Amino acid sequence: MSETKTSATANYRPETRLVHSGTLRSQYGETSEALFLTQGFVYDTAEQCEARFTGADPGFLYSRFSNPTVAMFEQRMIELARATATGMAAVTTAILAPLRSGDHVVAAKALFGSCRYVVEDLLPRYGIESTLVDGHDLDQWQKAMRPNTKSCFLESPTNPTLDVVDIAAVADIAHSVGARLIVDNVFATPIWQSPLSLGADVVVYSATKHIDGQGRCLGGVILSSNTFIQEHIHNFLRQTGPAMSPFNAWVLLKGLETLSLRVKAQTESAGAIADALAQHPKISRLVYPGRADHPQAAIVKKQMRGGSTMIGFEVKGGKAAAFRTLNAMKLAKISNNLGDSKSIVTHPATTTHQRLTPEARAELGISEGFIRFSTGLEHKDDLIEDLNAALEKA
Numbered sequence: 001m002s003e004t005k006t007s008a009t010a011n012y013r014p015e016t017r018l019v020h021s022g023t024l025r026s027q028y029g030e031t032s033e034a035l036f037l038t039q040g041f042v043y044d045t046a047e048q049c050e051a052r053f054t055g056a057d058p059g060f061l062y063s064r065f066s067n068p069t070v071a072m073f074e075q076r077m078i079e080l081a082r083a084t085a086t087g088m089a090a091v092t093t094a095i096l097a098p099l100r101s102g103d104h105v106v107a108a109k110a111l112f113g114s115c116r117y118v119v120e121d122l123l124p125r126y127g128i129e130s131t132l133v134d135g136h137d138l139d140q141w142q143k144a145m146r147p148n149t150k151s152c153f154l155e156s157p158t159n160p161t162l163d164v165v166d167i168a169a170v171a172d173i174a175h176s177v178g179a180r181l182i183v184d185n186v187f188a189t190p191i192w193q194s195p196l197s198l199g200a201d202v203v204v205y206s207a208t209k210h211i212d213g214q215g216r217c218l219g220g221v222i223l224s225s226n227t228f229i230q231e232h233i234h235n236f237l238r239q240t241g242p243a244m245s246p247f248n249a250w251v252l253l254k255g256l257e258t259l260s261l262r263v264k265a266q267t268e269s270a271g272a273i274a275d276a277l278a279q280h281p282k283i284s285r286l287v288y289p290g291r292a293d294h295p296q297a298a299i300v301k302k303q304m305r306g307g308s309t310m311i312g313f314e315v316k317g318g319k320a321a322a323f324r325t326l327n328a329m330k331l332a333k334i335s336n337n338l339g340d341s342k343s344i345v346t347h348p349a350t351t352t353h354q355r356l357t358p359e360a361r362a363e364l365g366i367s368e369g370f371i372r373f374s375t376g377l378e379h380k381d382d383l384i385e386d387l388n389a390a391l392e393k394a
C-alpha cells in the first residue's frame, strides 16, 4: 500500500486536505479509496503476527481495533481522530473513558437529549457526580468547579435553540482547576468552528450529520491530542468495541470530500431563509447564528468562521400551530435528523428533547411552538416558498 499520509498534506488548506489526507492506495493504484470489508488480517509468519500484537510491526490486526478504510477516514479528519460507530459512542467514550468513581463533571444544560442522559443519568450510577449550568453564564461555570472536577462538556451552537457558548472562556475556567473541556461541535461543523484552537481539549462529532450529509449511515469522531487519545481513548475503544464499520468509514470518507462545498451552500441558503422569515407575522422568535440579532452575536463573531446550516423559530399558537406548519411543508421533510442534503423540519419538544420535563424544556427555551429547520441543498427560493406556504397554515 502506498500512503498519502496526513503529514504529506499538512501544509494544504482544509478544503484540499478533506479531499486528499489519509489516502492509502493498494497495489492497484485506485483513484477512489478502497473499501476494506474485512474483519481480520492474515500474517506471513507467526513471528509477524506476534510483532503486530506487541506493536513492533505497525500493521492492522482486527477491525474492532483498526481497519484501513477506517484509518483513512480518521486521518482525513485533519486533527488526530478516532472513529466510532455513532456520535453517541463518541460522546459517551470521550466523557466516560477518562473518568473514575469520585470524579465530578460540569456540563451545560442545553445539550442534545442523549448527551444529557449520559451526564445526568448514567455518570451518577458509577459514582461520578455532575452539575448542570446555564452555558452562557460564566459565573455558574466558575462556581460549579470543584477540586475533583475532571471534565467540562458543552455544545455550541446548542441543539435545538442555537445558543452560543464562549468556548475560550469556559476552557480557561476548566483549565484553572486542571479539568479538560470537551466540545460537541456537531451544529458548528468542522467548517465553521475549531474548538481545539479555541482552547478545548477534546472535540466530538456525530458524523451522521453534515459529515455524511446525505442521510446514509451513522458514525462518530473524537478529536484530541495524541496524549489524550493514547492515555484514555485508544484502549477503551479497543476493548469495549464501539468501532466504526469499514463500510460507514468509506461512505463518510467520500462525505468529507464534499463537506466544505455542502456546508457553505447550506449556510448561504440558511442565512437567506432566516432573513426572509425574521419579520414573519406568524413567528414570535427566530434564532440564527450569523444574524446581528442573535443573542450572542459578539461570541459568534469571535469564535465561528461562518453562520449555520440550522435555523430555529417559534410559531405563535404552540404545538398545534407547529404541527400544522410541519404537516403543511411539502419540500422539507419531517424528521429528527439534521445536516442532510434534504431539508428537514423537527419539533424538538415531542422528539429529540421529549424526555426532558416541561420545566427543563421551558428553561432551555424549547417551547411547544419551537421548530428546528435543517437547511438542505435545495434552491433557497424553493425553501422560502415552502416555509411561507406552510406558515400560512400555522
Ligand SMILES: Cc1ncc(COP(=O)(O)O)c(C=O)c1O
Residues within 6 Å of the ligand: 086, 087, 088, 089, 091, 112, 114, 115, 155, 159, 184, 186, 187, 205, 206, 207, 208, 209, 218, 219, 220
Ligand atoms: C448535538 C448532537 N450530538 C450528538 C448526537 C448523536 O449522534 P448520533 O445520532 O450519530 O449518535 C446528535 C444527534 O442528533 C446531536 O444532534
